[in-house]
Amino acid sequence: MSKKKPRPIPEPAPFLPGLIDAHTHLASCGARTEEEIRAIVDRAVEAGVDRICTVGDGLAEAEAALAAAQLNERVYAACAIHPTRAQELDDAAKARLTEMAAEPRCVAIGETGLDTYWIGKSETCAPLDVQEEALRWHIDLAVSSGKALMIHNREADEGLMRVLADAPQPVETILHCFSSPLDVAREALDRGYVLSFAGNVTFKRNDELREAARIAPRGQFLIETDAPYMTAEPYRGSRNEPSFVGHAAYCLAEVRGEDPKELVEALNATFDRVYGLMP
Ligand SMILES: [Zn+2]
Ligand SMILES: [Zn+2]
Structure with a gap:
């Protein structure tokens, strides 16, 4: 018999x-499919x-992300080629991504960036110079389209x-x-970037990450x-989905000493601004 404890089935945080x-x-x-998207969005709505x-x-x-956003009014899309797959950014992909960036339901160019973790671990991971070239192309697209850059x-x-x-810029x-150290958080915040915190902000050893969440000014955190990765404590390792985002919200409210409702207000204002959804 395995000594490993079975993973708990994740549940949403209290309705917020x-x-x-x-x-x-x-x-x-x-x-x-449209039905599957509606089901997962409905479960998220039940959690607030x-x-x-x-x-x-x-x-x-x-x-698929753009199609999901066009099918469901609660869904928005970010479009790009992931850094580990940067070699897929050929001329045809560039042309199509440029069109997608102009779609109103595409609110960000991402995720793009750099990933050294998978280099050498995955045979298909793009080398760093190819990743950097793709990152620079995506940055230019974010600038020319006026959409947010998602790193x-x-x-x-x-x-x-x-x-x-x-x-x-x-x-x-x-x-x-x-998930970077505090000095990177400080530099990023100084430059005006927005830090988006996932379920790992709740992991027991991540005090430094919670400190980054504490010092981020209003308007600079999300x-x-x-999902499906990065499930919050105490469900770490289980399959994640949008209905579990409340765990990160309660964690941030606690470390910032804010009422969860006040935190949600700040999150919505930031979401509207970064994704260009101001009324
Ligand atoms: Zn990522
Ligand atoms: Zn991701």
């Missing part, structure tokens, strides 16, 4: 109205989640902060699933699930 999930992957959560931004990793996934960073703090500093830069 007006929640947002700033970065998730609906298709990777198994929601591909009003709006979701779904992200595609490759061109086909970006098309993925895995073990690439230095390179990423360098490229972001010397490239043209998009209107908004979101560091999704922010929450997300990055």
Whole structure:
């Protein structure tokens, strides 16, 4: 018999109205058809989640994200080629992503960025120079389209902060699933970037991440699930979905010493601003 305890089945946090999930992957959560998308959005709504931004990793996934956003009024899309797949950014992909960026339901160019973690671990992971070239192309697209830039960073703090500093500046830069040390958080906040906190902000050892969430000024933080990964404590390791985003919200409210409802207000104002949804 296995000594491992079975993983608990994740549940949403207590109902909190007006929640947002700033970065998730609906298709990777198994929601591909209109019906499946509605089912996952309905479960999120039951937990208080009003709006979701779904992200595609490759061109086909970006098309699916945009289609999901066009099918469901609570869903918005971010479109790009993921850094680990940067070699897929050929001329045809560039042409199509440029069209997608002009769609009103596409609210961000992402996720793009740098990922050194998978180099050498995955045979298909794009090398760093190809990732950087793709990142710079996506930054230019964010600038020319006026959409937010949504950044993925895995073990690439230095390179990423360098490229972001010397490239043209998009209107908004979101560091999704922010997981970097506190000095990077401070520098990013100084530059006006928005830090988006996923379920890992609740992990027991992540005091430094909670400190980043504590010091982020109003208007410079978001929450997300990055589902199907990054499930919050105490459900770590289980499959994630947008209905579980409330765990990060309660965690941020606690570390910031704010009422959860007040926090939700701030999250919505930031979501509206970064994704260009101001009424
Ligand atoms: Zn990512
Ligand atoms: Zn993601």
